[in-house]
Amino acid sequence: MATMAAPVSGxxxxxxxxxxxxxxxxxxxxxxIGILYLVSAMFFFVWGGLEALVIxxxxxGPNMGLVSADMYNQLFTMxxxxxxxxxxxxxxxxFFNFLIPLQxxxxxxxxxxxxxxxxxxxxxxxxxxxxxxxxxxxxxGGWFGYAPxxxxxxxxxxxxxxxxxxxQILGVASLAAAxxxxxxxxxxxxxxxxxxxxxxxxxMSFVVQxxxxxxxxAITVALVFLMFDRFFGTNFYTIAAGADPLLWQHLFWIFGxxxxxxxxxxxFGLVSEVLPTFSKKPLFGYPVMVxxxxxxxxxxxxxxxxxxxxxxMGPVADSVFSLTxxxxxxxxxxxxxxxxxxxxxxxxxxxTSMLFGxxxxxxxxxxxxxxxxxxxxxxxxxxxxSYFVVAxxxxxxxxxxxFGIMAxxxxxxxxxxxxxxxxxxxxxxxxxxxxxxxxxxFPMHFAGLxxxxxxxxxxxxxxxxxxxxxxSTAGVILQGVGMLVFLYNFIKSxxxxxxxxxxxxxxxxxxxxxxxxxxxxxxxxxxTITSRYPLWDQKADELVKSEAETTVGGxxxxxxxLGIPMPFPTIRPLIAALLMSTMLxxxxxxxxxxxxxxxxxxxxxxxxxxxxxVSWLTSPLE
Amino acid sequence: xxxxxxxAADAHGAHADDHFHPQWSTYWKVAVVLTAITVVExxxxxxxxxxxxxxxxxxxxxxxxxxxxxVVMFYMHLKYDHKLFRALFTGPLLIAIGTLFGLMFLFGxxxxxxxxxxx
Amino acid sequence: xxxxAKTDPHHAGDAPHAHPPTSTGLNHRKIAVWAxxxxxxxxxxxxxxxxxxxxxxxxxxxYPHEWWCRATNTIAKSAAELGQCAPAETxxxxxxxxxxxxxxFVLLMSSLAMVLALxxxxxxxxxxxxxxWDRILRSSKTWLWMTAILGTTFLGFQAYEFTSFVHEGLxxxxxxxxxxxxxxxxxxxxxVTVGVLWLLALLGIDYKRxxxxxxxxxVDIAALYWHFVDVVWIAIFTLIYLIQ
Numbered sequence: 001m002a003t004m005a006a007p008v009s010g011x012x013x014x015x016x017x018x019x020x021x022x023x024x025x026x027x028x029x030x031x032x033i034g035i036l037y038l039v040s041a042m043f044f045f046v047w048g049g050l051e052a053l054v055i056x057x058x059x060x061g062p063n064m065g066l067v068s069a070d071m072y073n074q075l076f077t078m079x080x081x082x083x084x085x086x087x088x089x090x091x092x093x094x095f096f097n098f099l100i101p102l103q104x105x106x107x108x109x110x111x112x113x114x115x116x117x118x119x120x121x122x123x124x125x126x127x128x129x130x131x132x133x134x135x136x137x138x139x140x141g142g143w144f145g146y147a148p149x150x151x152x153x154x155x156x157x158x159x160x161x162x163x164x165x166x167x168q169i170l171g172v173a174s175l176a177a178a179x180x181x182x183x184x185x186x187x188x189x190x191x192x193x194x195x196x197x198x199x200x201x202x203x204m205s206f207v208v209q210x211x212x213x214x215x216x217x218a219i220t221v222a223l224v225f226l227m228f229d230r231f232f233g234t235n236f237y238t239i240a241a242g243a244d245p246l247l248w249q250h251l252f253w254i255f256g257x258x259x260x261x262x263x264x265x266x267x268f269g270l271v272s273e274v275l276p277t278f279s280k281k282p283l284f285g286y287p288v289m290v291x292x293x294x295x296x297x298x299x300x301x302x303x304x305x306x307x308x309x310x311x312x313m314g315p316v317a318d319s320v321f322s323l324t325x326x327x328x329x330x331x332x333x334x335x336x337x338x339x340x341x342x343x344x345x346x347x348x349x350x351x352t353s354m355l356f357g358x359x360x361x362x363x364x365x366x367x368x369x370x371x372x373x374x375x376x377x378x379x380x381x382x383x384x385x386s387y388f389v390v391a392x393x394x395x396x397x398x399x400x401x402x403f404g405i406m407a408x409x410x411x412x413x414x415x416x417x418x419x420x421x422x423x424x425x426x427x428x429x430x431x432x433x434x435x436x437x438x439x440x441x442f443p444m445h446f447a448g449l450x451x452x453x454x455x456x457x458x459x460x461x462x463x464x465x466x467x468x469x470x471x472s473t474a475g476v477i478l479q480g481v482g483m484l485v486f487l488y489n490f491i492k493s494x495x496x497x498x499x500x501x502x503x504x505x506x507x508x509x510x511x512x513x514x515x516x517x518x519x520x521x522x523x524x525x526x527x528t529i530t531s532r533y534p535l536w537d538q539k540a541d542e543l544v545k546s547e548a549e550t551t552v553g554g555x556x557x558x559x560x561x562l563g564i565p566m567p568f569p570t571i572r573p574l575i576a577a578l579l580m581s582t583m584l585x586x587x588x589x590x591x592x593x594x595x596x597x598x599x600x601x602x603x604x605x606x607x608x609x610x611x612x613x614v615s616w617l618t619s620p621l622e
Numbered sequence: 623x624x625x626x627x628x629x630a631a632d633a634h635g636a637h638a639d640d641h642f643h644p645q646w647s648t649y650w651k652v653a654v655v656l657t658a659i660t661v662v663e664x665x666x667x668x669x670x671x672x673x674x675x676x677x678x679x680x681x682x683x684x685x686x687x688x689x690x691x692x693v694v695m696f697y698m699h700l701k702y703d704h705k706l707f708r709a710l711f712t713g714p715l716l717i718a719i720g721t722l723f724g725l726m727f728l729f730g731x732x733x734x735x736x737x738x739x740x741x
Numbered sequence: 742x743x744x745x746a747k748t749d750p751h752h753a754g755d756a757p758h759a760h761p762p763t764s765t766g767l768n769h770r771k772i773a774v775w776a777x778x779x780x781x782x783x784x785x786x787x788x789x790x791x792x793x794x795x796x797x798x799x800x801x802x803x804y805p806h807e808w809w810c811r812a813t814n815t816i817a818k819s820a821a822e823l824g825q826c827a828p829a830e831t832x833x834x835x836x837x838x839x840x841x842x843x844x845x846f847v848l849l850m851s852s853l854a855m856v857l858a859l860x861x862x863x864x865x866x867x868x869x870x871x872x873x874w875d876r877i878l879r880s881s882k883t884w885l886w887m888t889a890i891l892g893t894t895f896l897g898f899q900a901y902e903f904t905s906f907v908h909e910g911l912x913x914x915x916x917x918x919x920x921x922x923x924x925x926x927x928x929x930x931x932x933v934t935v936g937v938l939w940l941l942a943l944l945g946i947d948y949k950r951x952x953x954x955x956x957x958x959x960v961d962i963a964a965l966y967w968h969f970v971d972v973v974w975i976a977i978f979t980l981i982y983l984i985q
Contacts, residue, residue, distance in 0.1 A: 110769040183773045187763040213776060214714055217784035234913050234920035242800040242917050251787060254721060301717050317728055646860060653853040664842045667983050679984055686979035690972045697856050697968045704767055707775045714779030718786040725790045
């Protein structure tokens with residue numbers, strides 16, 4: 001397992017790729033789209049974090065009056081919705097986009113223009129949900145939007161409309177991306193890149209795409225029902241007409257539980273790349289890691305009703321869903337043990353990335369164990385709707401998903417930008433995040449066990465909750481400090497960080513054989529893979545062409561010079577995404593009572609969309 | 623070109639190189655079977671004694687499952703196609719059907735008689 | 742639809758940097774379409790589940806298989822069992838099995854036409870038979886038209902069904918049956934509409950330059966979608982129409 005010498009080549013690909021706003025609006029390059037996802041999701045991360053900050057300031061002490069009850073509802077709804085759909089999912093998408101083709105040895109995804117379409121649809125859907133809070137009109141029914149509370153009888157304003165429409169738009173983005181990545185991973189692997197040689201990140205992404213295509217239709221249907229109820233007067237959630245109040249809950253959680261794995265598995269994948277590199281050891285039990293990921297995904301479809309123990313489904317249903325939930329702990333525990341075994345006896349380097357990775361293993365275990373506590377229906381009845389649950393899912397989603405993604409950002413920043421993030425600032429960021437995270441969420445376990453319910457905008461003194469809430473608020477402020485350090489580091493290093501070589505970490509997977517940043521065509525020639533860890537086990541010249549063949553005059557050759565056909569940049573995906581979004585949003589004017597305007601905008605957008613699609617499909621790809 | 627020669631060679635053959643190629647006659651036979659099953663389905667719908675019997679619903683479900691399978695196997699040529707496509711279809715289909723059954727149990731449309739009394 | 746397939750012959754190994762062959766040897770779009778169909782299974786299962794969950798839960802008629810007297814809000818298996826009820830207050834069972842059986846048959850036959858269209862495109866290079874009738878039977882245009890017309894006929898049946906239901910007093914707002922029925926069958930009808938448009942696009946190409954065996958994949962993908970919409974209807978016909 002000789003480490004391939006990593007010559008720090010000064011060659012930069014930047015010079016050969018076009019720049020300017022227009023090039024970003026029309027790009028179909030998976031790496032640029034990945035960076036667009038990353039930057040947009042970071043923007044939403046700050047946005048959702050500020051919402052959390054206001055929530056925590058409001059709860060810092062008893063009977064605070066910083067925001068009204070209504071604004072508080074908007075804040076916690078938008079914090080949840082933003083973090084789930086606009087931060088963790090797109091941050092994962094950023095890595096799907098950037099990494100999957102590089103890890104499997106492909107020049108792009110299977111459908112580059114569809115990929116651009118996915119991003120723009122995501123962006124417009126995100127804006128539809130996010131912007132209304134500036135006008136005090138944000139969705140206010142919780143991120144789960146339980147109907148009938150979100151039907152027009154109980155939520156008359158526009159608030160829920162934005163949520164219903166925005167989530168449907170976001171669903172289109174996720175589904176389109178999922179079909180794209182499934183095809184890419186099945187069909188665009190380099191010679192020798194067998195399924196069982198694929199990097200674990202690609203494997204976990206593969207599982208996630210199947211979760212997306214199976215989970216999103218359920219919420220799409222639930223949202224369509226809600227939209228029809230709100231705009232066209234149907235009865236799906238009208239209890240007075242005999243509707244079942246559990247219909248929404250079931251459809252939502254059929255989506256919602258796989259969604260949890262959609263959020264966490266990519267982070268697991270990233271950490272499974274980071275830990276072996278910085279332990280200088282192959283991943284322990286690679287096949288078991290793959291199978292446990294698949295098993296988690298599969299079982300994820302059989303546990304949804306554990307979110308609903310308190311609605312009274314009866315002992316049989318409660319027992320079945322308890323058991324399947326406990327079963328999931330097995331493959332998840334296997335992953336934890338494999339990560340620990342990977343580090344065991346390794347030659348560990350404590351880079352920022354590695355620190356985030358190790359922290360994930362610990363923090364996710366805490367969140368996982370409180371999750372097993374909920375899997376028991378009688379215990380869950382005590383904990384449900386209390387801050388204990390808030391503590392649980394922040395340990396798995398912040399300590400798990402966000403820490404895993406942070407590990408990924410520190411690890412892959414050099415590959416994305418060609419420059420290194422500052423390690424000193426990185427470590428400051430890590431330790432503030434680590435301390436702040438535990439300071440914020442650990443006391444919530446106690447607040448919850450002392451009986452503090454979720455989603456209350458204020459509370460009376462003397463219930464034993466003050467101290468825990470003070471600690472949590474202090475923790476969030478500290479998280480904000482950590483985030484500022486990170487953003488400063490991110491911007492500063494992107495501009496003027498030290499130049500990274502091809503493989504600054506001595507990593508084993510294929511993407512590190514390429515120049516940093518990666519040229520638009522990725523691989524000057526498609527490599528042949530003979531190992532799960534090509535850069536540790538294979539010779540450099542088996543993977544990439546020599547510098548003499550790929551450079552000219554001290555710069556990388558362009559795709560044209562190498563004779564590689566590249567897809568044309570095109571604005572059509574952006575226009576199609578915009579028109580699809582306006583088409584859906586036209587129903588807002590039905591709510592406003594202006595049916596003709598709704599019809600005009602809806603039909604106009606539809607015709608424009610049809611025209612754009614025809615033009616898209618009849619124009620050559622490359 | 624070599625391509626054309628190959629095409630001419632198997633002009634009368636069964637396109638041995640292609641992985642799916644049921645003959646026209648197969649397609650017509652499948653259509654006859656589908657029509658026959660549909661006729662039976664509608665026919666038994668008009669026999670009140672059969673509708674009242676316990677066999678009505680299971681026999682309808684079996685017949686539609688057979689139709690479903692025949693169309694997928696022959697018209698969508700999954701029987702002859704790459705096994706990957708079979709996996710891409712049957713995996714999601716099984717999860718979807720499992721979800722359907724789960725929901726039917728949860729909403730009391732189906733019940734397992736466990737002999738545990740009130741359940 | 743008309744764009745060039747990745748595995749098209751003109752890409753296969755003519756330039757050193759052309760696209761490498763796909764890992765499985767299969768076409769990208771065909772894999773994507775099968776994944777899409779897998780996803781659609783879940784979409785229709787959610788819709789069908791909702792219909793079944795709400796079956797028998799409507800608090801007022803009209804009902805799918807039962808007679809209903811509005812004045813007394815009573816339900817019965819037959820008009821006779823309903824007892825005294827003014828004609829204006831009497832609502833017969835909504836679902837019209839003879840009409841739907843016919844439309845089901847039409848959709849099944851459209852699937853037959855679709856496979857014959859695909860076979861015609863795959864064999865478009867073979868010498869054409871001399872007889873006029875044989876030529877028509879061998880033409881992809883014949884079968885694409887046939888599929889599109891049968892699909893449109895199905896949509897016509899659905900339009901007839903929907904309007905007659907509305908005349909009989911059932912709209913999407915009337916009760917749970919109306920909401921779940923119109924949404925489910927409406928979603929299916931929308932899928933058929935997309936399929937018909939897709940077929941018309943293929944016909945456009947066929948008239949412009951003729952569909953060749955190299956286009957078989959484009960037709961195949963449209964056919965997979967079309968047959969899937971058909972099998973969904975097979976399930977709907979049994980679960981919604983026939984089972985009472």
